Amino acid sequence: MNHELCMASPTQDAPPQQAASAWGAVVSLALGVFSLVMSEFLPxxxxxxxxxxxxxxxxxxGQAVTTTALVALVxxxxxxxxxxxxxxxxVLQGFSVILIVANLTVYFSPNLGWLLFGRILLGIALGGFWALSxxxxxxxxxxxxVPRALxxxxxxxxxxxxxxxxxGSFLGDLLGWRNVFLIATAVAVITxxxxxxxxPSMPPQRPTPLRTLVDVMVRPGIGVGILAAMLVFCGHFAFFTYLRPFLEQISSAGIHSISSTLLAFGLANLTGTxxxxxxxxxxxxxxLLSMPLAMGAIAWLLVTLGGLSLWTDALMITLWGLAFGAVPVAWSTWLTRVVADEAESAGGLLGASIQLAIATGAAVxxxxxxxxxxxGTFAFSGALLVAVALLIATRVRTQPQAQSEAQQEVIHQ
Structure with missing residues (x-):
């Protein structure tokens, strides 16, 4: 059995480009991301x-969130x-249907088993949508x-x-938690x-057997790029998960200051995106290089100078949100440059690595x-992000490596 092991050229088998960009369809994908991520974090x-x-x-x-992340990875x-x-x-519309069913299952759930079943359905839709987006x-x-669309x-x-x-918390107090999931269902229906x-109709372009994931990972520079992306997200979630305790314990912030800082973080994140x-x-x-470097520097500044002033702490946290806003777009753009011919499989790998990073960052x-x-948590985050910046500077490619003649002729008997 012969199998050619080679690195595709930048244009080989790449997806055909539209004569005109379909921005309405791009908006529908943005709505899909919004409805899926909102449902993921509502619990x-x-x-x-x-x-x-x-x-x-x-x-x-709380296992409702963990279950969704693990299923999304697979x-x-x-x-x-x-x-x-x-x-x-x-397929994409099917994921929206699954999302609707998932939220309705949570809405009607009488016990933990039904709740987790609904969240399993959400994980299927979430992971699949991210892989194809x-x-x-x-x-x-x-x-x-493409960068603007992403x-x-x-x-x-x-x-x-x-x-x-x-x-979520406001409407939960006002209407009850089940009705919040009903509202999320309505958003999914609109999506x-x-x-x-x-x-538009988008027929599959080429067969993509499961071993394609391995073929993509062994391409020069791809494995290290996926690893670098995962470590950047791991550093971020180690920081973000424990942001409120930092504000409470180090900055001595009250609930209103915490809410304002988190809102500023979110708005800055949106602006960066x-x-x-x-x-x-x-x-x-x-x-790719400067964002984790900036985030790492901010983490260390908060470790050494945090608590001197709530305003400076809030400013640095807001700047972190601005920097991280560019990170998901940057790594998705990297994927379109280096694996254009297998963007779906590479998207699945990147999405799975991010889900793993979320769990790992929060756990560590x-x-x-x-x-x-x-x-200690912030110091770990800062050190990891600076180390990843060094890895990106020395090992991560932003263009596909031209295949050599020797690589094209490697044959597995």
Missing amino acids: ASLLTPMAHSLSISEGQA SGLLVTSMTRGLDRRQ TATAMRLVREHD SLIFTGVPIATISAAAL LLVQILTL LLAGRWLEHHLRLT GGVLFDTSGVL
Whole structure:
């Protein structure tokens, strides 16, 4: 059995570009991101009422978030091969249908088992949607518009995070936690309708068996790039997960100051995401390198100078949000540059690595928080991010490596 092991050229088998960019369809993807991410993080703001209503502990209710992340990791890896014969329009709309069913299952759930089942369904939709989103954006817009399209799609993340944290808790107190999930269901229905109206037919372009994931990972520079992306997200979530304890313990902030700082963080994150699109068209390597370096420096400044002034602490946290806003867009843009011919499989790998980073960053940060306090967690985050910046500077490619003649002729018997 012969199998050619080679690195595709930048244009080989790359997705065909649209004659005109389909921005309406891009907006529908942004809505998909918004509705999925908002549903993912709603339990964090509704934990107590959910636990009381279902007669479970808050720790058990918190598994609703963990379950979704773990299933999303697996879904992101498998979706490309499992749906390789289906039109991408149908697959994306199918994920919106699953999201609707997931939120309705949570709304009607009488116990923990049904709650977790609904969250498993959400994980399937979340991981699958993330895996396909970057490759879909490449098919919807012209090549030079891809960074801006990704920037628009990723605006759904900070808006959803703010909505889940602020509106989720407010509406939960006002209407009850089940009705918040009913509202999330309505948002998912709107998303599905917009997708039906705007997404064009996108037949699968080439077979994508499961082993394609391995083929992509062994390409020169791809594995180290995925690792670097995962470590950047790990450093971020080690920081972000324990931001409130830092404000409470080190900055001596009250609840209103904490809320204001988190809102400023979210708005800065949104701004960074929006600004990243045009910047990345010409400065991809600089962005990949400078954002974790800036975040690492901010973490160390907070470790050494934190607590001197609430205003300076809040300013540095806001600047972190601005810097991180460009990170998801930058790594998705990197993917479109170096793995254009296998963007779906690479998107699944990147999405899975981010889900793993979320769990790892929070877990390692939690261990350090218990042993060294919040400053120990922030110090770890800063050191990791500076180290990743060095890795990016020395090892991460921003253009596909031209295949050598020897590589083209490697044959597995």
